[in-house]
Amino acid sequence: MSRLAIPKTYKLFIGGKFPRSESGRTTEVSSPTGSFIANVAKASRKDARDAVVAARAAWSGWAGASAYNRGQVLYRVAEMLEGRLDQFVAEIVESTGAKPADARAEVSAAIDCLVWHAGWTDKFAQVHGGANPVAGPFFNLSVPESTGVVALVAPSVAGSSLLGLVSSIAPALTTGNAVVVLASELAPCAAMTFAEVLATSDVPGGVVNILTGSVDEVAPWLASHADVNAIDLTGAGREIAVECERAAAETLMRVVRPGTFGPTESAFNRIAAFVEIKTVWHTKSLA
Amino acid sequence: MSFRDYAPAPESTAILNLRPSYALYIGGEWTDGRGGSMTTISPATEKSIAEISLADASDIDRAVAAARKSYDTVWSRMSGAERGKYLFRIARLIQERAREFAVAETLDNGKPIRETRDIDIPLVAAWFFHYAGWADKLDYAGLGPNPSALGVAGQIIPWNFPLLMLAWKVAPALAAGNTVVLKPAETTPLTALMFADICEQAGLPAGVVNIVPGLGGVAGQALVEHAGVNKIAFTGSTGVGRQIARTLAGSETRVTLELGGKGANIVFDDAAIDEAVEGIITGIFFNQGHVCCAGSRLLVQENIQDEVVEKLTRRLSTLRLGDPLDKNTDIGAVNSKEQLARITAITATGEAEGANRWTLDCELPSKGFWFRPTIFTNVTTSNTVARDEIFGPVLSVLSFRTPDEAIVKANNTPYGLSAGIWTQNASRMLRVADSLRAGVVWANTFNQFDPTSPFGGYKESGYGREGGRHGLAAYLANGGAR
Known part of the structure; x- marks a missing residue:
């Protein structure tokens, strides 16, 4: 006898919790063959603002955690994702029609991406910072610090929905930023399932917040938000990216323009895009 | 005649070979x-x-x-x-x-x-x-x-x-x-x-x-x-x-x-006060305060506030304002009439908003653009002179009681270019430096620059x-x- 399955309710991920959109809005998601998958939450401006508040509250703790600790947490995310590999493969196949082997390769790459970044947490400052041999009796050191709250527009590239998402989030987390992610409209379900991975991975609540819905509607709110320090527009369309960059000028928010990095690219400079260099001078003397 | 009356020692302009x-x-x-x-x-x-x-x-x-x-x-x-x-x-x-x-x-x-x-x-x-x-x-x-x-x-x-x-x-x-x-x-x-x-x-x-x-x-x-x-x-x-x-x-x-910037210069009660006073002066009166990374907000621990301000005004009174070409001159001219008007207006606002104004008692040349070094005390965090970049020889003094309060006040600005820390406690210095959202932090010094040292803001x-x-x-x- 067949058993009736229990479908998942897809909600948002804000402050470590899974609330529905305060707007009550949803978007229907179907498979390529047209069968119904889910009604995913359609985030509003208010949800975006709540996510920024949650990210700001979580940021100092995450940025202040030791690099070793952040590395272990990111590695833990990879472990949890590995454990759910089959689930992600099945969901990607169902929602995009991808071949199982391709879906498996993508999820595997996402796991490896997390491991790569986990290994960077306690090396980045050494490679990107430095001692400055100034012409005077000073101890002078430059160190990279997280920029703060980073808004990410995850790329919508067919066949890389999960990898694109993870490739956006991981570099910002490596150095201690807290993020608000607008998930790809092509793959909202994979994004919210990834939120479940994060929720079970020792990532403090609020460090990663994921919103599903309309990128064109929500991204400009984030770009004009005075408590967002940087925005990655890798996944934004041309027109909306220009609108966001213009809005970001008002607060001099840091902007990563579309095309700066490939949608699934892992790169040192992608980590460096969300840090500030702080230089500290201290006098040296025997007095 | 006082000890301040040096003979003029102007640098010659004969070395210049300017075109008309x-x-x-x-x-x-x-x-x-x-x-x-x-x-x-x-x-x-x-x-x-x-x-x-x-x-x-x-x-x-x-x-x-x-x-x-x-x-x-x-x-x-x-x-x-x-x-x-x-x-x-x-x-x-x-x-x-x-x-x-x-x-x-x-x-x-x-x-x-x-x-x-x-x-x-x-x-x-x-x-x-x-x-x-x-x-x-x-x-x-x-x-x-x-x-x-x-x-x-x-x-x-x-x-x-x-x-x-x-x-x-x-x-x-x-x-x-x-x-x-x-x-x-x-x-x-x-x-x-x-x-x-x-x-x-x-x-x-x-x-x-x-x-x-x-x-x-x-x-x-x-x-x-x-x-x-x-x-x-x-x-x-x-x-x-x-x-x-x-x-x-x-x-x-x-x-x-x-x-721009609105740098906080934080002085703890365990600082070497005389050195700190020199640093405060370098921080805000260097280049007539026309410095984006100037230490324009002095955050001084409450229990030493009176002592620091007193020493500051006494030391400032020995500075010489006048002919920039004179080798004895400490404080030169404001760069333009427009900038002078801006400094004048913003300091008037600060006074109107309730801050106490102290101004160096010195003669100003009859020609040119000049502004007397000025210190505001009793400044609230909401006062214009505590928030806006003045870009002139004007220092705003605020006080704090605990290191946490100092950090919160220092970071309470949309800017994030520079900051200063004065303390003899190295652990405290490093911890405070970690918490300041500023691109350049000077500890027990201020306004140092070097081509090997990255400079820029948050x-x-x-x-x-x-x-x-x-x-x-x-x-x-x-x-x-x-």
Whole structure:
């Protein structure tokens, strides 16, 4: 006898919790063959603002955690994702029609991406910072610090929905930023399932917040938000990216323009895009 | 007669060899601009120095074309080692003519000769010398192997450190293999135009450096909007920085912005107070406070506030304000009539909002633009003088009780350029430095600069760094964000 399955309710991920959109809005998601998958939450401006508040509250703790600790947490995310590999493969196949082997390769790459970044947490400052041999009796050191709250527009590239998402989030987390992610409209379900991975991975609540819905509607709110320090527009369309960059000028928010990095690219400079260099001078003397 | 009555000791201007008028320096030639002309004056005497030809949009177009041509045909084809040798030559020529530049800078800007002679010009030479050595070592810049130049860099600099800001912009740009179009500030074009002579003496290929004085709203804007420019580097106000960021939204042009600040200078009760007092004075009265990284907010621990303020006013009373060319002068002229009006207005606002005003009792010269060093006490965090950048010799004093409160107050600003910490407790110093959201932190010192040391802001103080290896990223591909 067949058993009736229990479908998942897809909600948002804000402050470590899974609330529905305060707007009550949803978007229907179907498979390529047209069968119904889910009604995913359609985030509003208010949800975006709540996510920024949650990210700001979580940021100092995450940025202040030791690099070793952040590395272990990111590695833990990879472990949890590995454990759910089959689930992600099945969901990607169902929602995009991808071949199982391709879906498996993508999820595997996402796991490896997390491991790569986990290994960077306690090396980045050494490679990107430095001692400055100034012409005077000073101890002078430059160190990279997280920029703060980073808004990410995850790329919508067919066949890389999960990898694109993870490739956006991981570099910002490596150095201690807290993020608000607008998930790809092509793959909202994979994004919210990834939120479940994060929720079970020792990532403090609020460090990663994921919103599903309309990128064109929500991204400009984030770009004009005075408590967002940087925005990655890798996944934004041309027109909306220009609108966001213009809005970001008002607060001099840091902007990563579309095309700066490939949608699934892992790169040192992608980590460096969300840090500030702080230089500290201290006098040296025997007095 | 008191101990303060020194005999005048003015530096001679005989070393200068100024022309009565200066044209634009484009493609290795001096050509008149089509944007009219203006007289550059000495802010200390209001006497005219020279007539300066101004660029309009068509001149900017010519300058960008000249920079592009030299990039395509000469500069991008030259080895890094050869490029570096030109920069070494420039560094040496600056050193040889250092006194001449110091006198010209003091004349045009109004800052004391003591500063131009001992700080500005030596740092200019050091900046070129530092980046000269980078030109053939770009593989080590941290941007991957063989990073490529961006092309033509448009550079717009302020009036507070005219030639030093030129060096901060031009040296890394050329080392990285770019060619430049540089627009000096409206009130201080003189040393940038003299720098064109240095380029000539160095034999720098025509068009690698182009100097185009002009109005911000005309030449500056044309440069920012020019489609042939690959990179804009700007130092100036946050307001103009915002405009530039907005203008360049959606373009391919890379941007770095070095903008305003409202630096906190934090003095704990375990600080060496006398040293701290010297540091507070250096922090806000250096260069008449025309410093984006000035320590304009003094945060002093409550139990030593009275002592610090008393010592501060006593020490300030020994400073000498007057002729910037005099070697004894500590505080020179305000750079322009407009800036003086701005400082006057904002300090009046601060007083009206309830802060207590102390002003140095000293004579002011009859001509020129002068402002007496001023300290505000009883300043609330919401007072305009605690929030807005004044860019003048005005210090706002606020107090705190605990380190946590000091950190919160220091970070309570949209800016994030600089901060100072005064304490003899090294652990506390490091912990506080970690918590400050500022790009440059000076502990038990203030306003130190060095070409090896990255400089730049968090938040609304702009983005990008100048100085050292990090400063190269602004002029090379793969530099990351914008």
